Amino acid sequence: MTARTGDLSPPTVPEAGVAALDVRGVTHAFGARKALDDVSLDVPAGSFTALLGPNGAGKTTLFSLITRLYDNRSGAIHVLGFDVRRQPAAALSRLGVVFQARTLDLELSVLDNLLYHATLHGVGFRAGRRRAMELLAQDGLADRARDRVRNLSGGQMRRVEIVRALMHRPRLLLLDEPTVGLDIASRAALVAQVRGLVASEGIGVLWATHIIEEIAPGDRVVVLHRGRVRANGTYEGMLAQTGGEDLSAAFLRLVDDTGEAAA
Numbered sequence: 001m002t003a004r005t006g007d008l009s010p011p012t013v014p015e016a017g018v019a020a021l022d023v024r025g026v027t028h029a030f031g032a033r034k035a036l037d038d039v040s041l042d043v044p045a046g047s048f049t050a051l052l053g054p055n056g057a058g059k060t061t062l063f064s065l066i067t068r069l070y071d072n073r074s075g076a077i078h079v080l081g082f083d084v085r086r087q088p089a090a091a092l093s094r095l096g097v098v099f100q101a102r103t104l105d106l107e108l109s110v111l112d113n114l115l116y117h118a119t120l121h122g123v124g125f126r127a128g129r130r131r132a133m134e135l136l137a138q139d140g141l142a143d144r145a146r147d148r149v150r151n152l153s154g155g156q157m158r159r160v161e162i163v164r165a166l167m168h169r170p171r172l173l174l175l176d177e178p179t180v181g182l183d184i185a186s187r188a189a190l191v192a193q194v195r196g197l198v199a200s201e202g203i204g205v206l207w208a209t210h211i212i213e214e215i216a217p218g219d220r221v222v223v224l225h226r227g228r229v230r231a232n233g234t235y236e237g238m239l240a241q242t243g244g245e246d247l248s249a250a251f252l253r254l255v256d257d258t259g260e261a262a263a
Ligand SMILES: Nc1ncnc2c1ncn2[C@@H]1O[C@H](COP(=O)(O)OP(=O)(O)OP(=O)(O)O)[C@@H](O)[C@H]1O
Pocket: 030, 033, 034, 035, 053, 054, 055, 056, 057, 058, 059, 060, 061, 062, 210
């Protein structure tokens, strides 16, 4: 990991080979309840990493720490080598987020939503417009640019939220259970959209979910349960480690508190 702590000079281009996200030894409690317990994981650049965990596992808490909604008082979190605590501007400018709750302005057009976000990130109007139209075209949504968001389907809104998160060209994209409430076809389209981005733009993706079908061979998988990392590796490695015949069986073993496999 590149150590840049205490560096007040302007951020430079991250070194080749640095992880998109590196989380080391992070613990977070709400009062007496520990939501995260010594969590370590990484998202290599150009990878699709699934953060797989049942309800209450700690996924949203982890996202809140990475995005600085909460202050991480233990361990360290680096985005592209930048410490989110010590170099928040450099870290957050490289980060795109799609939160669990929908956050588009329903009364504005798709394009205005995108431009508003781009402006907040310091992207100029013309460059923002170009980027928005390029991304919408890639996603087959260019003809909806001037429609009010209210008139889109739930799946299309989610895809626009992903486009919005990419407006400032982040190198790490966090998605917190993005497919909640979508039908199977929309879910598949969304996963395909994000996998395409990993391939075409080489960004690192952390995709939080509890839906095993969204994970595919070749993915990296981190299993989180009751605030602890229960497995961290590849899809194939996770199957091998647990002796499960498929990923569902492997996951159930890992989150089975009565089994030794969960240790
Ligand atoms: N603001 C809060 N105050 C108190 N407890 C909280 C708070 N936020 C989360 N928790 C608790 O922390 C634990 C982890 O919750 P978190 O929302 O991070 O899990 P999650 O994996 O995102 O779950 P879900 O899939 O249901 O969204 C849970 O026990 C939850 O009740």
